[in-house]
Amino acid sequence: MMNLEEAKRILAVFAREGVEYVVVGSMAMAAQGLIRATRDLDVFVSASAANVERLRRALKSLFDDDPNVDQIRAEDLAGDYPAIEYAPPKGEYSIDLLARLGQAFRYETIEYEEIDLDGVRVRVATPTMLYRMKRDTVRPQDRLDAEVLRREFGLKVE
Amino acid sequence: MGVRKFRSVEEMPGLQRRQPLDPENLRQAFGLASLAAGLLPIRYTPGVRKFRSWDEALLSREERARSARRLRRDGF
Numbered sequence: 001m002m003n004l005e006e007a008k009r010i011l012a013v014f015a016r017e018g019v020e021y022v023v024v025g026s027m028a029m030a031a032q033g034l035i036r037a038t039r040d041l042d043v044f045v046s047a048s049a050a051n052v053e054r055l056r057r058a059l060k061s062l063f064d065d066d067p068n069v070d071q072i073r074a075e076d077l078a079g080d081y082p083a084i085e086y087a088p089p090k091g092e093y094s095i096d097l098l099a100r101l102g103q104a105f106r107y108e109t110i111e112y113e114e115i116d117l118d119g120v121r122v123r124v125a126t127p128t129m130l131y132r133m134k135r136d137t138v139r140p141q142d143r144l145d146a147e148v149l150r151r152e153f154g155l156k157v158e
Numbered sequence: 159m160g161v162r163k164f165r166s167v168e169e170m171p172g173l174q175r176r177q178p179l180d181p182e183n184l185r186q187a188f189g190l191a192s193l194a195a196g197l198l199p200i201r202y203t204p205g206v207r208k209f210r211s212w213d214e215a216l217l218s219r220e221e222r223a224r225s226a227r228r229l230r231r232d233g234f
Contacts, residue, residue, distance in 0.1 A: 001195035004188040030187030033176040037190040039200065040219070071206040083209040085218070087202035094202050096219075101212050115179045127178070138213045139220065152175045 002093040004117075007041060010062060010095070012120045017058040020046040022112040023124045024098065024133060031115050031124040034148060040094045044125070046107040047078035047099035055097070063088045072097065101133055127153040200226045 007027070014021055023031065025042030045055060052074035059069045066089055077084060082100035087093070100106050112123045125133070127149050135146035149155060176183050200222060209215040 001191060001199075002188070003192065004185055007184070007188070027184070027187065030183050031179060033178045033180070033183055035174075035176065035183060035186050035190065037194040038184075038187045039191055039194065066204075068205045071208075076208055080210060081208035083212045083215040085207040085209070085215060087204045087207075089204045091202045091204050096215060098212055098215075113179060115181060115184075117181050117184060124179075137216065139216055142216075 001039060002041060006093075008117055008120050010041065010058075011117070011122050013058045013062050014043075014055075015121060017054045017061070019054045019058050020048075020051045020107060021055075021123060022107070022110045023122060024110075024130065025096070028124040028130055029145060029149075031122070032127050032130065032149075032153075034145075034152065036145075040096055042096045042098065044098050044101075044105075044107050044110050045077070047074055047082075049074040051107075052077060059086065059088075059095075102136070105133060128155055131155050198223070198226055198230060 011023075021043045022028075023042065024044050025040070026036040026038040027041060029036050030038055045051060052072060056069050056072055059072070060066060063069070068089075069086070072084055072086060077097065077099035082098065084097045086095045086097065088095070111126045111129045113126055115122050115124055131146050131149040131153075134142040134149070137143070150157065176186075202222075207218070209218065
């Protein structure tokens with residue numbers, strides 16, 4: 001299971017390596033004040049070759065040079081596989097990478113805010129962004145989350 | 159606590175919202191996650207898995223949780 005210290009360790013290395021990322025999913029919901037149990041780390045990343053190289057460098061530095069990290073490729077994220085799950089060697093959690101959601105969302109279109117987590121500046125998606133991302137996905141839980149976001153933040157339905 | 163009935167999900171009271179971007183929010187979320195992990199431990203196969211869409215990745219995640227629940231139910 002990922003705990004807060006582990007999440008901070010990962011995100012601090014992302015910052016150190018200059019990874020272009022935005023936290024989405026349940027961790028972003030929690031950061032925005034809607035507390036949910038958060039097992040995994042979901043991050044929107046830029047699929048540029050330079051950014052994916054920075055991401056691989058960060059993950060290798062975090063997980064003892066894990067060779068599996070080499071399978072994370074910019075051409076996949078920018079092409080046929082916009083979602084990649086990476087589970088570190090201990091198998092306790094996953095880091096889910098997302099480079100594109102439908103036709104509407106890419107890293108460049110994700111609006112974010114920052115939260116200071118004991119000195120680690122963490123980029124999290126805005127409530128509006130989370131709402132837009134969740135309202136059309138397949139899981140009933142996501143549609144419920146979208147409804148909660150709309151109601152709690154007074155979002156206008158487009 | 160008694161039973162309350164609603165005509166739609168929209169009428170139901172939502173989660174109690176805390177102040178956005180308060181670091182305490184994440185401490186609470188991970189505390190909740192610790193409780194969830196104690197009730198239903200989930201193991202991940204180390205490595206990389208690729209998906210053609212976010213929906214496909216989420217469905218895979220749900221299947222893993224279902225599998226963990228089955229194992230738990232069957233006493234493994």
